[in-house]
Amino acid sequence: MTTGFTAVDLRGAVAAAIRAPSLHNSQPWRFRLHDGGIEVRLDRTRPLPPAGAGHLGDWAAHIACGAAAFNIQLALAVQDTPARVSLRPYPDDLDVVARLVPDRARPATQAEHNLFEAIPRRHSSRMPFFPDPVPGEIRWRLAEAARAEAAWLELIVGTAAVEAFGQLAHSANRVLERDPGYRAAIARWTRYEPAPDGVPAASGGPVTEPHDLLPQRPFADRRRAPGRDFEPEPLVAVLGTPADTAADQITAGLALQRVLLTATNAGLATSMLSQPIEVPAARERLRTGLGRFGAPQMVLRIGYGQPGWPTPRREPDDVTDEPGHLA
Template identity: 35%
Template sequence: MNTNVIPVGSLGGEQVQSVLTSATAAPSLHNSQPWRFRLTPAAIELYADTTRAVGVADPQHRELLLSCGAALLNLRVAIRALGVHPDVQLLPDTARPDLLAVVRPQGHSVVTPLDRRLAAAIGHRRTNRMPFSSTKVDASLLDGLRQVAKLEQSWMATPDAARLPLLRTLIRQAHETQQRDPAFVGEWSHWTGRGPDSPDGVPSRTAGPLPEDQDEWVLRDFSDGQARPRVNGKDFEPNPAIAVIGTFHDLPLAHLQAGQGMQRVLLTATADGLSASFLSAVVEVTETRKQLRDLVVGGLWPQAVLRLGYGSPVPATPRRELEDMLDGGQRVANSART
């Protein structure tokens, strides 16, 4: 169903629908899509939808805020690509902690080649859980990703070769800790291995093959036991490029900023021809996150760990209908699906 929405600021109704669709293409923990929007004549308000929280893996809603920050970055990029300036206010009302951002599309701005490049990447970005090739990511590309993270008050660290074995050990420890928790396993089964008609969660078709070797970087089975057999010769790459997104503090503002930094890195990586997936267990388990902080990011708080490389195309994960992400009363009219 296509949802007709009201004009907002300098954007017409169809443009509002377009930029909201771009916003909801952001990644989220287990594809939970924990965001909702409210429209006023002057602003798009972004809220955390805590009813869609992944409570066991993310009890403090840190990853929920990262996801909403990624959606916010997509929204900003999409608005700028229309030649409109997105004026953004983060956490504007302490009495409404679920109100994460107010975006006022107002006035006009010159659309730069970078605006177009990032906007085009929104529709092509995927979480790629398949094995990557053994081709090494050039250092110049990683340097560029570090620079774009800084634009969002975030920092990206790339562990050197000496630290990678220790990091892999931490990832394995975190994975094993979670697998010993029946509540985590039950929650994991709820969100993964979804059928083709599910509008959220991780469908089996995007889950990737089941890892076979505990020394591999990718340990999680997103298929809930339905993974297809490994193709001979298509092992997970032994030494992917690893990027850790970090912040100077660990308050909600930092989580929103890190989500925007993470998404700017992901969109830039996509535009550069790179694939990416998440190694989230190590930042979900308290003890391994603390050790990761000491190991990699020099005292910064690690917020997300990315695996980067060159992968084959993968299908997109599904998204809920836009009307289901808008507050009641925001739908002006509905028209039949085309």
């Protein structure tokens, strides 16, 4: 087993890490090499978007940094230098979300190669999906991907259940849209000119129509083409964790990225809906409706459809600290 990772390992890891998803593409992370380990840290200099009037705290950043840590794991694994992950390793520095150190050397598995190769192809698709159903075998693989990271994935199936979820999602969306802080955050993170972060207006989905089952974030103001209604019964999945501590939220990020990459590798398109998570009453109704212990952490829309567009990212050098230095 090697004594530690190198600067070369760090560069490859960060190149993969920055492709992780984050709320409003806010990219709230920094990375550094420290005592032979690669650390993922919350970037407190970023204007993180408020979520649920602040009741979720660092939930959005924890999810994003957990997803970035999963990408780092894959990048290291395919170089035959697997890593162990410790969450919040320093009691006196809780902004260090994860630390990865070398594990016992072994060749990468084919599954790890497949997921790693899916990283640059994973983009949120905010466009309508095709009506083709997702096969049962792939649904099982998605649930297993969440379970592999100590999380759970509950699929909402059946017309009545999906319609009930749609009503809950729209109710949560209306609550958020009445919040001036939420509207300001959407405006702040919508990009009409080239930028290294935020959501380009061209990547936003079409404006939600009154008859649409699920709400869309208002990153764009264009209407969809005639005949391009959203699917009437999408595959909706709720990702959750046993509890809702900071470590659970980071775990949810790890699981989220494994699920998203598993879906991408299977030829599926995905998008995320966090409105029902950001509103406390809606989140609790979602949990009780599923009959689950623990906490829902993210909602996914999954199906066959046009792949999403890549959103911009900050350069690796812009999010990497020198050893011993914290930005």
